[in-house]
Amino acid sequence: MTLSASIQTRLSDGFMLDVRLSVAPGITMVFGESGSGKTTMLRCLAGLRRPDRGHLAIGDQVLFDADRHVDIAVQHRSLGYVFQHLALFPHMTVEQNLHYGLASLDLKARRARAASIADSFRIAHLLHRKPGEISGGERQRTALARSLVTDPRLLLLDEPLSALDHVTQSRIIEDLRVWNAARGIPILYVTHSHREVFALGEHVIVLQHGKILAEGPPQEVLEAPAHESLAQLAGFENFFDATVTSLRADGGTMHCRLAEGQTDLEVPLARTEPGADVRIAVRAGDILLATEEPRGLSARNVFPGEITSMQREGATVILMVQAGCPFEVHLTPGACEALQLTSGQRVWLVIKTHSCRLVSKGQSGPLP
Amino acid sequence: MDWSAIGLSIRLATIVCVILLVIGLPIAYWLTFSRWRWKFLVESVVALPIVLPPTVLGFYVLMAIGSRSPLGRAWERWTGHGLAFTFEGLVLASILYSLPFAVQPIAAAFSQVDTSLIEAASTLGSSRLRTCFRIIVPLSVEGIITGIVLSFAHTLGEFGVVLMVGGNLPGVTRTVSIAIYDQVQGFQYAEANATALLLLFFSFAVLSVVYAMTRKPWAVAPLS
Numbered sequence: 210m211t212l213s214a215s216i217q218t219r220l221s222d223g224f225m226l227d228v229r230l231s232v233a234p235g236i237t238m239v240f241g242e243s244g245s246g247k248t249t250m251l252r253c254l255a256g257l258r259r260p261d262r263g264h265l266a267i268g269d270q271v272l273f274d275a276d277r278h279v280d281i282a283v284q285h286r287s288l289g290y291v292f293q294h295l296a297l298f299p300h301m302t303v304e305q306n307l308h309y310g311l312a313s314l315d316l317k318a319r320r321a322r323a324a325s326i327a328d329s330f331r332i333a334h335l336l337h338r339k340p341g342e343i344s345g346g347e348r349q350r351t352a353l354a355r356s357l358v359t360d361p362r363l364l365l366l367d368e369p370l371s372a373l374d375h376v377t378q379s380r381i382i383e384d385l386r387v388w389n390a391a392r393g394i395p396i397l398y399v400t401h402s403h404r405e406v407f408a409l410g411e412h413v414i415v416l417q418h419g420k421i422l423a424e425g426p427p428q429e430v431l432e433a434p435a436h437e438s439l440a441q442l443a444g445f446e447n448f449f450d451a452t453v454t455s456l457r458a459d460g461g462t463m464h465c466r467l468a469e470g471q472t473d474l475e476v477p478l479a480r481t482e483p484g485a486d487v488r489i490a491v492r493a494g495d496i497l498l499a500t501e502e503p504r505g506l507s508a509r510n511v512f513p514g515e516i517t518s519m520q521r522e523g524a525t526v527i528l529m530v531q532a533g534c535p536f537e538v539h540l541t542p543g544a545c546e547a548l549q550l551t552s553g554q555r556v557w558l559v560i561k562t563h564s565c566r567l568v569s570k571g572q573s574g575p576l577p
Numbered sequence: 578m579d580w581s582a583i584g585l586s587i588r589l590a591t592i593v594c595v596i597l598l599v600i601g602l603p604i605a606y607w608l609t610f611s612r613w614r615w616k617f618l619v620e621s622v623v624a625l626p627i628v629l630p631p632t633v634l635g636f637y638v639l640m641a642i643g644s645r646s647p648l649g650r651a652w653e654r655w656t657g658h659g660l661a662f663t664f665e666g667l668v669l670a671s672i673l674y675s676l677p678f679a680v681q682p683i684a685a686a687f688s689q690v691d692t693s694l695i696e697a698a699s700t701l702g703s704s705r706l707r708t709c710f711r712i713i714v715p716l717s718v719e720g721i722i723t724g725i726v727l728s729f730a731h732t733l734g735e736f737g738v739v740l741m742v743g744g745n746l747p748g749v750t751r752t753v754s755i756a757i758y759d760q761v762q763g764f765q766y767a768e769a770n771a772t773a774l775l776l777l778f779f780s781f782a783v784l785s786v787v788y789a790m791t792r793k794p795w796a797v798a799p800l801s
Contacts, residue, residue: 257696283699296697300715309711310701359701 210234210268212363212395216253218260220246226253226260226419234393236386238410238427240400242442246419247399248293251365254397255290256283267362267395289356291369295348297340303327303351304336310359322358329388330354330381346377353381357388364389364396371402382409403431403444415439437488437568445566446493446537449474453485462509462562465489470533475509476565490566493527493539497559500548510560516552519545532558578771581748582756589664589752590732593671597679597728598721600672605683605724606709624677631674635741638670642742662744667752670742674735675728682727686720687713726787730780 212232220226226246241247252258254265256272259280265273272281298306307323314322327333330350335343340351349369356364370378389396400406406413406427413430415422423430423439431443440448451465451474461478465487476489503511514532521527526545528538536558540550550556608620626634642649642660652660660666690713698708714721736754743750745759753776760769 255700257699283696284702284704286700287702288700290697290700292693292697294691294693296691296693298694298697298712309698309703312702312707355701 210362210394212254212265212267212397214254214263214265216250216260216263216265218249218253218258218262220249220419224419226250228416228419228421230414230421230424232395232397233412234395235389235411236382236396236398236409238398238400238406238413239416240403240406240413240431240442241416241422243401245416247401247416248367249419250416251290251367251397251399254363255288255365256281256286257290286363287359287361289359289361289364291352291356291364291366293367293369293371295340295352295369297348297352297355299340302337302339303332303343306340306351306355307336307358310355326354326358330357330384346373346381349373350381350384353385360392362394364394366396366398368399368401370405371400375404375408378405379408403442406431415442417442433566434490434568437490437570440490440566440568444492445490445568446539447491447496448568449489449491449534451487451489453481453483453487455483456481467534472512472533474560474565475562476567477563479567488568488570490568491536491560491564493537495560495564496536496538498528498530498538498540498544498548498550499557499559500550500554502557503559506559508559508561510558510562510565512558514556514558516550516554516556519550519552530556530558578768578775579751579753579756579760582751582753583772583775585664585748585751586733586753589667589671590729592668593675593732594679594725594729596668596672597675598725601676601679601683601724601728602714602721604676605680605687606713608680608684609687623680626674627677631735631737632741634674635670635738638666638673638738638742642666642669661742662746662750664743664749667739667743667750670738671732671735674738675731678727678731679724682720682724683717684720686717686723689720690716722787722790726783730783733776733780 211234213230215229217225217227222244226249228250239247239250249258253260253263260273260275262275263273264275265271271279272286273279298309301309304323307326308319311319311322323336324333327336330353332347332350332354335347335351340348343351352369370381373381385396398410410427412425413427414424415430417438423435430439434440434443434445437448450468452468454464454466454473456463456478458478462475463478463481465474465476466472467474474489479487481487497508512532514530514536516528517531517535518529519526521542524541526540526542528540528550530536530538538558604623608616608623639661640646642652644650644653644659644661649660660669694712694716695708698712703711734754735752736758739750739752739755745751745755753772757769757772760772
């Protein structure tokens with residue numbers, strides 16, 4: 210079953226949510242910053258919010274059509290929705306929470322369905338506890354099980370796992386995948402973490418300012434982002450203006466001179482001409498530091514610089530290195546200690562050719 | 578001790594409470610969840626008895642149920658006697674008088690219910706009515722109990738409205754507060770003291786039981 214939707218609605222902070230999407234069975238991540246319209250889109254799909262215009266169908270059943278005045282109420286859409294704060298009923302036990310969506314069945318059938326879903330999501334031992342008496346991960350599992358016990362045709366997840374550690378997250382998602390293997394419903398998973406996108410999804414839709422910026426497998430969309438704004442979302446920290454100086458078509462590379470300073474970078478070949486202006490993105494974590502000039506390296510971009518600042522943030526040390534223009538470099542605290550790095554020190558920057566991504570400056574449009 | 582006045586007061590307060598619960602729940606629900614833009618007018622009408630002098634309210638109720646009003650005549654045709662200066666008239670006046678004391682705590686409790694719980698219920702296929710009785714009402718128990726207790730106590734202690742609408746007929750409309758007033762007027766201070774003391778202890782006991790009972794029946798741990 211496929212979800213197809215087009216939604217236009219005015220958001221409170223002045224921009225339009227205007228999306229057109231087709232969601233295949235399996236997990237599709239909806240990725241974007243807070244305020245990009247992710248939750249609003251989910252609420253429109255669920256029927257919790259009425260879009261100004263649009264059309265929405267699962268398979269061949271139309272759930273919403275503004276022109277034909279079709280608007281099926283939430284309670285008849287047979288969908289699962291997991292809220293950001295889960296919205297478990299605090300006065301009911303886990304079992305009663307699971308039973309709530311099964312009002313049309315008799316008690317025996319309800320018990321059987323709840324027991325089976327509780328097994329799938331490993332919460333069978335918690336059935337008689339209340340949400341306040343179980344752990345965060347168990348609550349997430351309960352919320353997921355409650356939304357799936359009704360056998361929905363569409364599952365909408367609004368950052369349901371963001372409060373959990375990575376291991377717990379991927380275990381829960383694994384259980385969800387197993388559950389969905391037999392059913393094949395479309396699952397939309399909203400998140401603002403690019404880590405979750407890589408770890409959990411097969412497909413990603415990137416939302417920005419209420420529009421779909423890009424769509425595709427996470428590896429393609431976020432590892433080789435076509436636009437600068439997408440690269441920023443995907444966690445790229447360094448952006449440089451540069452001019453193409455020469456092409457090496459046979460080697461699949463080209464050389465660019467950074468606009469600021471005299472640094473030359475070898476980057477992957479793109480369809481362009483010498484003299485063209487390009488924009489280059491580099492992840493701060495993809496840049497290596499050496500205290501002496503390295504020799505015998507395969508990396509093609511090696512040039513000197515000076516550390517101007519060091520700042521620790523959690524398990525990352527953020528360094529700014531001046532090498533013609535400022536480069537942001539992320540290292541582990543251990544690496545910093547081993548190299549005895551200090552502010553003001555001369556270092557060598559090492560960047561692999563394929564760590565440099567060419568991005569277009571604008572919001573959209575193909576590569577130059 | 579004027580036991581008949583005490584019995585009458587308790588009977589009146591109990592009946593009024595039951596009726597207020599039945600009509601107060603839907604009014605509170607509507608006040609909480611309606612998006613009608615003139616809703617504040619209804620809110621003001623419900624809250625009027627809080628600010629209005631009881632004599633003013635009593636006067637209008639008396640006019641409304643008198644034998645010259647349509648309501649009074651309809652009642653007379655149906656039952657054979659008028660509404661004014663009867664127990665039924667007193668019930669009607671007390672309902673109006675205590676309405677805000679029932680509706681406001683209930684509406685406040687309803688509005689405290691997390692909207693996402695209500696939305697979650699609807700995504701699980703629950704009708705509005707089922708969501709109301711399975712989610713909203715159980716999570717508002719404290720507010721509902723408070724509303725019942727307040728309207729009970731308020732009805733028990735009313736004086737001005739009773740005097741205006743019911744007069745002072747022993748066994749029919751003479752409530753405790755009127756009995757105390759009578760006793761004081763007749764210089765029966767010992768009698769008045771006993772009745773007043775009984776009322777004081779009764780009120781204190783009821784409030785204590787309620788506050789003890791509504792001490793967080795279920796605690797929800799903060800999100801992980």
